Amino acid sequence: MSEVRLSARGLTKRFGGLAAVNDVTLDLWRGRIHAVIGPNGAGKSTLTNLLSGDLAPTAGSVSLAGRDITGWSPERISREGLGRSYQKTNIFPPFTVWENIRLAAQSRTPHAARWLQSASRVAQANERAERALELAGLQARRSSVAGASSHGEQRQLEIAMTLATDPQVLLLDEPLAGMGTAEAQRMVDLLLSLKKDHAMMLVEHDMDAVFTLADHLTVMVNGQVIASGAPADVRANPDVQSAYLGAEDHA
Numbered sequence: 001m002s003e004v005r006l007s008a009r010g011l012t013k014r015f016g017g018l019a020a021v022n023d024v025t026l027d028l029w030r031g032r033i034h035a036v037i038g039p040n041g042a043g044k045s046t047l048t049n050l051l052s053g054d055l056a057p058t059a060g061s062v063s064l065a066g067r068d069i070t071g072w073s074p075e076r077i078s079r080e081g082l083g084r085s086y087q088k089t090n091i092f093p094p095f096t097v098w099e100n101i102r103l104a105a106q107s108r109t110p111h112a113a114r115w116l117q118s119a120s121r122v123a124q125a126n127e128r129a130e131r132a133l134e135l136a137g138l139q140a141r142r143s144s145v146a147g148a149s150s151h152g153e154q155r156q157l158e159i160a161m162t163l164a165t166d167p168q169v170l171l172l173d174e175p176l177a178g179m180g181t182a183e184a185q186r187m188v189d190l191l192l193s194l195k196k197d198h199a200m201m202l203v204e205h206d207m208d209a210v211f212t213l214a215d216h217l218t219v220m221v222n223g224q225v226i227a228s229g230a231p232a233d234v235r236a237n238p239d240v241q242s243a244y245l246g247a248e249d250h251a
């Protein structure tokens, strides 16, 4: 059965006089992909930063698995089960694919415990890394130098590094950016395969991918949610068509 893993209520972020995110309420459910779309400057990245703890909200609250995490640091939120990938690749290019994933798995260990790495902690990190490598379909690339991998493989690696922290919730910021058709299809398949065990929020400009992947679609314009619901209903909404497409023309 689906369950809410992450909830935002009345989330607002002001930068001076600008409300970059204005009273946004949304739920992320395990087993569902929730896509957030909107023209440039709509507030999608700011919303993602508020959910991950990279920004503190001006107003509103966020809860993860029923626990209020408003104002927590990104590291603490990550340890609590939220994984986030960034628009720009975050990998260590000279290291191998495996080493990158292994480092990400280790980052899950609290700082204080890293000096006292017991054999069981090392084994747990190795297990998480192994599982993430497999989930992301990167077994064949295990020993490749990350920086020498294709753009698509680097984005896959980033997802694997996020998975290595064992998240319940995944926030994915434009995972298909800069990909060719074949790479994009591989990423779509990967995201679909991760849906069952995760609650996922996807910020993406590739509309074909959005309509293939999304179970729920939210449209933002000027910091506000103008529509949210089943993708077919949202697509047919005249407000979305005029506001979103109208704004996109001027983006």
Ligand SMILES: Nc1ncnc2c1ncn2[C@@H]1O[C@H](COP(=O)(O)OP(=O)(O)OP(=O)(O)O)[C@@H](O)[C@H]1O
Pocket: 015, 018, 020, 038, 039, 040, 041, 042, 043, 044, 045, 046, 047
């Ligand atoms: N740190 C900041 N200081 C001031 N204004 C900001 C800051 N970050 C974002 N903004 C403004 O907030 C608004 C929303 O920006 P945001 O990057 O969240 O939009 P977006 O929907 O992610 O856009 P894009 O699709 O281009 O990534 C924009 O007007 C932007 O200029």
